[in-house]
Amino acid sequence: MASTLWLLWKLFWKLLGPITTIAILAVLIIIVSLTYSQNAPIPQVRRKNQPVHLLLVLGSGGHTTEMFSMLKNIPLDPTLYTYRTYVVSSGDNFSAEKAREFEADFLEKSNILSENYTIVTIPRARRVHQSYWTAPFSTIHCLWACFEVLLGRYPGQKRLPPRYLSPQPDLILTNGPAVGLCIVIAAKIIRFCEFVSRWMSGSSSRPAVSRLRTMFVESWARVSGLSTTGVLLLPLADVFLVQWRSLAGRQAWPGMKKTQYAGWAVLPSPGGKQRIKDVHE
Numbered sequence: 001m002a003s004t005l006w007l008l009w010k011l012f013w014k015l016l017g018p019i020t021t022i023a024i025l026a027v028l029i030i031i032v033s034l035t036y037s038q039n040a041p042i043p044q045v046r047r048k049n050q051p052v053h054l055l056l057v058l059g060s061g062g063h064t065t066e067m068f069s070m071l072k073n074i075p076l077d078p079t080l081y082t083y084r085t086y087v088v089s090s091g092d093n094f095s096a097e098k099a100r101e102f103e104a105d106f107l108e109k110s111n112i113l114s115e116n117y118t119i120v121t122i123p124r125a126r127r128v129h130q131s132y133w134t135a136p137f138s139t140i141h142c143l144w145a146c147f148e149v150l151l152g153r154y155p156g157q158k159r160l161p162p163r164y165l166s167p168q169p170d171l172i173l174t175n176g177p178a179v180g181l182c183i184v185i186a187a188k189i190i191r192f193c194e195f196v197s198r199w200m201s202g203s204s205s206r207p208a209v210s211r212l213r214t215m216f217v218e219s220w221a222r223v224s225g226l227s228t229t230g231v232l233l234l235p236l237a238d239v240f241l242v243q244w245r246s247l248a249g250r251q252a253w254p255g256m257k258k259t260q261y262a263g264w265a266v267l268p269s270p271g272g273k274q275r276i277k278d279v280h281e
Contacts, residue, residue, distance in 0.1 A: 033192070034235045034236065034252075037188070037191070038256055038257045051080075051083065051163060052083075053082075053160065054076075054081045054084050054085070054170065055087065055149075055150075055169035055171070055173070055183075056071075056084060056086050056087070056099075056173050056174070057087045057172070057173070057174035057179055058086055058087065058088045058095035058096075058098070058099065059089075059175065059176055059180065060089065060094065060095060060177075061094070063177060064092075064094065065098075066219060066220060067175055068098055070175075070217065070265045071102065072102075076106065078106070078110040082116055083116045083161070083164065084103070084116065084117040084118075085117070085119075085149070085157075085169060086099040086119045086120065087120050087122060087146075087179065088119060088122075089122065089124040090121055092121075096121065099117075099119050118157060118158040120154055120156075122142060122146065122154070122179065123141050123142050123145055124138065124178075125138060125143075125179050125182055126178055139178070139182065142178070143185065143186060146185075146186035147186045147190070150187060150190060151190070152167025152168065153167075168211045168212055169211070170213065171213050171215065172212065172213065172214045173215050174215070175216065175217045175219060176227060176229035176233075177227075177229050180229060180233070181229055181232055181233060184216070184236050185236065187214055188236055191212050213238050214238045215238065215239040216230065216237040218230050218240070220265075222244070222247065223244050224246055224247075226242075226247065226250070234250065234251070234256075235256055238257075239257075240258075240259045241259070241260050241262040241265065242260070243261075243262060243265055248261035
């Protein structure tokens with residue numbers, strides 16, 4: 001028994017070096033990739049007045065209330081954001097109902113005859129009071145569902161009209177919490193895989209279509225520090241907006257994009273309204 005433990009101990013120390021080296025290289029590759037991704041210029045290949053597919057991640061409670069407050073204050077241009085997908089977590093009937101109410105009011109004010117939106121319900125990343133031991137499994141389940149939503153393959157998800165060249169949303173808007181993090185991570189991975197595919201096929205010299213661009217809006221309640229979701233999304237989101245000047249200019253690490261002060265996007269504020277409205281133009 002003692003000899004077996006000694007052999008296992010020796011094997012562990014022999015493998016510790018290579019494993020540590022691989023882990024350090026993996027972390028460096030991730031850091032370099034995220035830095036490049038955040039600072040790479042966005043391809044400007046979208047034709048003017050081309051329809052935009054907007055995906056909105058609805059948290060629950062206060063997150064949903066803030067999201068629809070922003071949407072009402074912008075306001076959304078029906079001639080630009082011509083199709084909208086709302087992502088809600090399972091059991092969140094409040095957010096789904098708020099989305100329907102907003103769309104009914106939006107269609108009435110815009111004089112639009114057809115309902116160009118869909119509501120997709122996906123599994124929760126983590127339930128309230130859920131054990132931290134089981135949370136990773138539910139988060140992976142949620143992440144997989146996010147991949148299917150972004151690729152237009154989630155069960156029951158409506159097909160986009162033929163004039164949309166891809167089922168992928170053009171712009172993703174989120175203000176948290178965990179499901180927003182999963183959506184942004186899924187978008188980053190899909191974009192990375194598409195970049196690698198283009199590079200391997202030799203077509204990387206041609207401009208790519210600018211899809212799956214992500215915007216995170218930090219909560220109005222965050223005045224002096226970022227939320228947990230905000231800290232995690234700081235190196236991932238293409239645009240990170242804050243509503244207080246005290247949070248402007250923050251970076252995940254040197255060389256990364258900084259947080260941008262947008263004014264009060266939740267409450268009526270000309271600066272915040274204009275910043276969100278112009279981000280995809």
